[in-house]
Amino acid sequence: MGYMENHFDKRLDPTRLVPGAKSVISLTLNYYSSEKQVDPEAPKISQYAYGKDYHFVIKDKLKKLLSLINNHIGEVDGRVFVDSAPVMDKAWAAKSGLGWIGKNNNLISKQVGSFFFIAELILDLELEPDNPVTDHCGSCTACIDACPTDAISEPYQVDGSKCISYFTIELKEALP
Numbered sequence: 001m002g003y004m005e006n007h008f009d010k011r012l013d014p015t016r017l018v019p020g021a022k023s024v025i026s027l028t029l030n031y032y033s034s035e036k037q038v039d040p041e042a043p044k045i046s047q048y049a050y051g052k053d054y055h056f057v058i059k060d061k062l063k064k065l066l067s068l069i070n071n072h073i074g075e076v077d078g079r080v081f082v083d084s085a086p087v088m089d090k091a092w093a094a095k096s097g098l099g100w101i102g103k104n105n106n107l108i109s110k111q112v113g114s115f116f117f118i119a120e121l122i123l124d125l126e127l128e129p130d131n132p133v134t135d136h137c138g139s140c141t142a143c144i145d146a147c148p149t150d151a152i153s154e155p156y157q158v159d160g161s162k163c164i165s166y167f168t169i170e171l172k173e174a175l176p
Contacts (some may be wrong), residue, residue, distance in 0.1 A: 016121045017087065018079050022050040023127040024120055026093040027099060028107075029058055032115035043175055044148060046165045058082045058119045066121060079125035089118040103155040104143035110136055 014021040017176045033050040048054060062080035065110075069076050090107045094100055094141050097106045098118075099109040106114040110133070151162035167175050 005085055008130050012088070014087075017081070017085060018077065018122040018124065020077065020124040021122045022124050023125055023129075024092045024096070025123065025127070026089070026096040026098055027062070027119050027121070028093065028098055028109070028112075028116040028155045029054070029061070029119070030112060032113075043167075044164055046168050048117065048165070049168050054117050055082050055084055058117055062119055062121055066123075069123075073125075076123050076125045078121055078125070080124060081120040081122065082117070083119070087120050087122075092120060093118045095129075100133055100135045100137075101156075102135075102143060102145070103141070104135050104152055105145075105156060105158045108136070120176075 014024055031048045031051075031054065032046055035050050037045060059080055059082050062082070065075070066078055066080060069078075081089070090101060090105075093107050099107040099114075099161065102108040102115070107115045107116075107118060109116070130165065141155070144155065149162045149164060150165075151159050153159055160170075
């Protein structure tokens with residue numbers, strides 16, 4: 001996934017995406033689905049691929065939030081981001097205290113696990129930051145043991161080319 005190297009300066013500096021940016025608000029939206037695949041022979045599909053395209057669902061919600069902010073405190077310049085721009089969403093969310101980066105390289109919340117999307121609202125509004133939380137993985141290897149494609153080769157290292165989300169979203173060729 002070489003595209004992750006593109007626009008690295010923008011990933012590190014939110015003012016390159018929103019001039020005058022002073023705050024990043026990170027948000028999560030649960031995507032856990034009780035739906036399960038019935039056919040054991042069918043290709044496995046990532047949980048987040050069930051339902052409507054999350055990009056549109058979350059962007060609509062964040063645009064409403066930005067509108068509420070503007071109505072409540074006055075004109076605030078900002079942009080919403082949902083996994084479609086060079087934003088380090090997991091890093092910002094971890095820094096904001098929404099969870100920690102687990103051995104599966106996903107953001108994990110002690111309260112809700114890791115079945116959620118991450119989105120950002122970058123604003124030119126100065127806000128008091130929240131504090132990060134500590135890593136609670138300890139000696140647990142549940143994510144490594146459960147990974148159906150062995151994409152998690154060792155703690156904190158994921159081979160993206162083996163990941164189901166890569167197969168179902170990124171790969172432009174036939175599924176292996």
